[in-house]
Amino acid sequence: MAGTGGAGGTGDGSGGRRARARARETRRLLAASVLQRQGAAVVLVLLSAYAWFAYPHFGTGDNLRDLALQSSFLAVIALGMTFVIITGGIDLSVGSVYALGGVLAAYGARGGFFGALLLPLAACTAIGLVQGLIIARTGMAPFIVTLAGMLFARGLLLAITHEGSETYHIADHSVFLNLGRGTWLGVGHPVWFTAALFAVGALVLRRTRFGQALFAIGGSESSARLMGLPVVRDKVVVYALSGALAGFAGAMTAAYVQSGVTVIGVGTELDAIAAVVIGGTLLVGGAGTVLGTLVGVLLRNVIQNIINQIGSLDSNYQSVVSGGFLLLVVVAQRWLTTRRVRT
Numbered sequence: 259m260a261g262t263g264g265a266g267g268t269g270d271g272s273g274g275r276r277a278r279a280r281a282r283e284t285r286r287l288l289a290a291s292v293l294q295r296q297g298a299a300v301v302l303v304l305l306s307a308y309a310w311f312a313y314p315h316f317g318t319g320d321n322l323r324d325l326a327l328q329s330s331f332l333a334v335i336a337l338g339m340t341f342v343i344i345t346g347g348i349d350l351s352v353g354s355v356y357a358l359g360g361v362l363a364a365y366g367a368r369g370g371f372f373g374a375l376l377l378p379l380a381a382c383t384a385i386g387l388v389q390g391l392i393i394a395r396t397g398m399a400p401f402i403v404t405l406a407g408m409l410f411a412r413g414l415l416l417a418i419t420h421e422g423s424e425t426y427h428i429a430d431h432s433v434f435l436n437l438g439r440g441t442w443l444g445v446g447h448p449v450w451f452t453a454a455l456f457a458v459g460a461l462v463l464r465r466t467r468f469g470q471a472l473f474a475i476g477g478s479e480s481s482a483r484l485m486g487l488p489v490v491r492d493k494v495v496v497y498a499l500s501g502a503l504a505g506f507a508g509a510m511t512a513a514y515v516q517s518g519v520t521v522i523g524v525g526t527e528l529d530a531i532a533a534v535v536i537g538g539t540l541l542v543g544g545a546g547t548v549l550g551t552l553v554g555v556l557l558r559n560v561i562q563n564i565i566n567q568i569g570s571l572d573s574n575y576q577s578v579v580s581g582g583f584l585l586l587v588v589v590a591q592r593w594l595t596t597r598r599v600r601t
Contacts, residue, residue, distance in 0.1 A: 298536050298550065302557045309560065313567040323445060325556075325563055330448040331514075333555045334507040336530040337459050338500035340551045343534050344463075345496055346476040346543025347400040350527050351389065351407035352504040355382045357523030358415045359508025364426035364518030365418065367434050374434040374512075378505040385411055386501020390494035404497075408527070415520060422520040428512065438513030448510045455503070459548040468492065476543025532581075533558055 309316040335352050342349045359378035366377035389407045393400050416422055428435060440447040463469035471492050474482040482489050512518050537554030539546025561579050 298538060298557055299553045302553055302560060305557070305560055305564070309564050309567065313564070316563065316567055319444075321563070323449075325559055326449045327446045329555050329559045330446070330452040331507045331511050332526065332529055332533065332558075333452050333552055334455060334510070335504050335526060336533045336551050336555055337455055337548060338496075338503035339527075339530045339534050340459070340537075340539055340546055340548055341463070341472060341496040342400075342500050343531070343539050343541060344472050344476045344543055344546045345493055346479065347393065347493070347496070348404060348531070349386075349389070349407075349497065349500045350401065350404040351385065351411055352500060352530055353523040353526035353528075354408045354411035354415065355385055355501055355504040355523075356508045356511075356526055357520065358382065358385075358411045359505035360512040360522060361415050361418055361426060361508075361518035361520060362505075363434070363509035363512040364428050367426075367428045367432050367512075371433045374428070374432070375437070375509055378509045379502055382505025382508070383498050383502040386504075387494065387498040389501070390497030393497065394490040394493040419518070419520050425520065426518045428516045430516075435513050435516060438510045438515075448514065451506075451510065456548050456552055463548060468495075472496065473544055476540075476545070478544075529558065 306316075315321055335356055339349055339352060359382045362378040362381055363374045367374035369377075385407055389400075389403050392398055392403050419425065436447065437451075438446075438448060442450060463472070471482065471487045471489075474485065474487055475489055475492060479489060508523075511522065533554035534546070534551050535541050535554070536557060537547070537550030537552070539550060565579075
């Protein structure tokens with residue numbers, strides 16, 4: 259009997275150790291998951307707190323409003339990129355589409371507010387739609403298709419502006435200028451539009467069948483097809499959405515600067531991708547949040563703002579910091595994902 263009791267005690271002790279080990283591993287996995295999704299938010303809070311006390315101008319109302327306004331244009335583009343990357347795709351055309359949207363908005367402003375808004379939205383959505391159809395129906399790599407779309411949009415922009423020699427201006431009395439220059443409660447209209455778009459984006463991504471289907475497609479497209487999900491339709495929609503949002507960001511920028519600037523948008527696609535990935539969206543697809551993307555955009559611009567506050571550093575250091583931080587995030591995402599799979 260004593261032997262039986264001893265064996266039972268040994269079994270209980272071994273079972274207890276295994277339970278504690280499983281609990282520790284569960285906590286580590288949970289911490290890793292939170293780090294992947296919320297790490298950028300933690301860095302943003304710490305960096306903002308440091309800048310608030312280290313640089314007196316950083317926390318002023320004017321600087322914070324300007325920071326929010328400058329972030330809004332990239333945030334709208336990055337929102338569309340979030341949906342694309344969640345499906346496992348990429349959209350390299352958004353920078354050129356963004357610039358094209360600005361030029362078309364300034365050109366269409368001669369026809370009034372609706373001409374200035376609808377022309378860029380229609381054209382940019384059409385570019386995204388065509389790219390989505392090619393990618394979804396032919397299986398071609400999104401990198402190649404959207405690279406071609408980038409060249410097409412930039413070429414169309416140059417054709418409209420006669421190789422960039424003609425800049426379309428928006429009249430001072432145009433109502434369309436309120437889209438970029440107007441304010442409400444002391445905050446610029448682009449900031450409010452961005453907040454509304456992100457709220458809708460979060461709702462769609464987390465509370466609709468369409469949003470859940472995007473995660474399934476990014477996780478495993480073949481499995482999503484076997485589940486009966488409309489993979490082709492959903493992929494076409496996300497690329498059309500990306501084009502529309504890039505065009506809208508271009509229209510807001512045109513209203514803000516009162517003209518269609520032909521040189522904007524160069525490298526913007528890389529900034530958008532960096533913001534999305536830094537915000538915790540997996541570059542391979544299947545996971546991500548629009549809130550994380552917003553955090554990624556703000557973190558990028560806070561870094562730039564701090565560099566400006568320092569004054570003695572060249573603004574190019576922002577690209578160095580952003581590139582290094584992006585590399586760190588991608589490596590960390592890869593490591594955390596591999597660790598979860600093995601576990």
